Amino acid sequence: xxxxxxxxxxxxxxxxxxxxxxxxxxxxxxxxxxxxxxxxxxxxxxxxxxxxxxxxxxxxxxxxxxxxxxxxxxxxxxxxxxxxxxxxxxxxxxxxxxxxxxxxxxxxxxxxxxxxxxxxxxxxxxxxxxxxxxxxxxxxxxxxxxxxxxxxxxxxxxxxxxxxxxxxxxxxxxxxxxxxxxxxxxxxxxxxxxxxxxx
Amino acid sequence: xxxxxxxxxxxxxxxxxxxxxxxxxxxxxxxxxxxxxxxxxxxxxxxxxxxxxxxxxxxxxxxxxxxxxxxxxxxxxxxxxxxxxxxxxxxxxxxxxxxxxxxxxxxxxxxxxxxxxxxxxxxxxxxxxxxxxxxxxxxxxxxxxxxxxxxxxxxxxxxxxxxxxxxxxxxxxxxxxxxxxxxxxxxxxxxxxxxxxxx
Numbered sequence: 001x002x003x004x005x006x007x008x009x010x011x012x013x014x015x016x017x018x019x020x021x022x023x024x025x026x027x028x029x030x031x032x033x034x035x036x037x038x039x040x041x042x043x044x045x046x047x048x049x050x051x052x053x054x055x056x057x058x059x060x061x062x063x064x065x066x067x068x069x070x071x072x073x074x075x076x077x078x079x080x081x082x083x084x085x086x087x088x089x090x091x092x093x094x095x096x097x098x099x100x101x102x103x104x105x106x107x108x109x110x111x112x113x114x115x116x117x118x119x120x121x122x123x124x125x126x127x128x129x130x131x132x133x134x135x136x137x138x139x140x141x142x143x144x145x146x147x148x149x150x151x152x153x154x155x156x157x158x159x160x161x162x163x164x165x166x167x168x169x170x171x172x173x174x175x176x177x178x179x180x181x182x183x184x185x186x187x188x189x190x191x192x193x194x195x196x197x198x199x
Numbered sequence: 200x201x202x203x204x205x206x207x208x209x210x211x212x213x214x215x216x217x218x219x220x221x222x223x224x225x226x227x228x229x230x231x232x233x234x235x236x237x238x239x240x241x242x243x244x245x246x247x248x249x250x251x252x253x254x255x256x257x258x259x260x261x262x263x264x265x266x267x268x269x270x271x272x273x274x275x276x277x278x279x280x281x282x283x284x285x286x287x288x289x290x291x292x293x294x295x296x297x298x299x300x301x302x303x304x305x306x307x308x309x310x311x312x313x314x315x316x317x318x319x320x321x322x323x324x325x326x327x328x329x330x331x332x333x334x335x336x337x338x339x340x341x342x343x344x345x346x347x348x349x350x351x352x353x354x355x356x357x358x359x360x361x362x363x364x365x366x367x368x369x370x371x372x373x374x375x376x377x378x379x380x381x382x383x384x385x386x387x388x389x390x391x392x393x394x395x396x397x398x
Binding site: 107108110111113114124128132152153154156157159160161162163164165167168169171172174184185187188189190192193195 | 306307309310312313323327331351352353355356358359360361362363364366367368370371373383384386387388389391392394
């Protein structure tokens with residue numbers, strides 16, 4: 001692959017991109033964010049550092065994109081016909097083992113954002129905002145179906161509720177989030193706050 | 200004060216204890232948890248390090264107790280006669296400026312728990328569990344009054360909801376928690392999840 005070719009995003013195949021993201025996540029698990037270097041990513045993936053920087057801009061962006069890529073499927077693409085079904089599908093999109101791994105990684109990265117403003121910015125732009133937009137699509141469908149009132153004030157707080165579930169489960173309960181926990185939390189907190197009966 | 204006298208907890212006056220906690224919080228704001236030393240606390244408060252260790256056990260315990268002490272009043276002591284009143288009183292117990300300061304400190308300390316298991320343990324034992332117990336008293340009163348059903352599954356998740364409000368406000372909204380935000384969040388999420396009508 002020539003330098004000119006790699007300057008165009010489209011020349012990296014989806015397979016190559018996925019392989020690269022996997023390598024980044026492996027390295028993150030091994031050494032953590034602060035000790036992760038673009039040199040190590042380049043060596044592990046047999047890429048040039050110049051290519052990595054040209055394609056992703058920097059370490060923070062590369063890590064945020066790799067995390068985003070690890071999320072299976074797009075939330076908004078799953079349309080079960082009910083808000084409860086859509087949120088349960090979200091809870092079930094990873095198995096417990098994947099959820100535990102990703103949750104440990106997310107927690108470590110959330111901690112690293114404290115000392116790395118560029119990581120916080122990349123996280124928000126490339127990971128949290130796209131996820132929030134997908135939740136907005138799911139909620140809008142529920143409003144359009146008449147399941148949730150358009151003026152329900154909890155619509156603004158879906159990410160707050162979900163983040164609380166994940167964070168408190170890890171920090172207070174000191175347990176990994178599981179499918180069972182998430183479904184229970186969605187039924188006990190999220191749906192009632194949105195005024196959706198849990199039958 | 201002799202070494203023998205300080206070995207007994209009761210010999211430290213509440214005023215002296217408060218003064219000491221204030222100094223610890225000031226130092227935390229200045230240098231952060233990792234750089235905080237018992238030497239610095241001893242120097243700032245004109246205590247001996249031996250006294251500090253005897254009284255508090257270690258840095259993690261001292262910091263957790265200082266944070267706990269900074270919370271004004273006890274949640275469970277405020278009995279307004281309704282759950283909404285009690286939770287609003289909780290939201291109003293600090294002014295916006297205190298809340299912003301304490302929230303920044305809590306966030307920094309939460310990050311520090313990642314690398315300091317002793318701090319995580321002290322935080323849970325001396326700060327989170329006492330607060331959870333106070334919330335349990337408040338919730339039990341609401342159950343006893345018939346405001347909340349004893350089998351409402353959201354009773355288990357009050358800390359999750361509250362933590363989510365604080366954490367997402369800081370991390371996602373990048374805004375300090377304020378009284379107005381907390382009251383809006385309590386009315387939009389916490390009370391509806393518990394089945395308490397917000398009139």
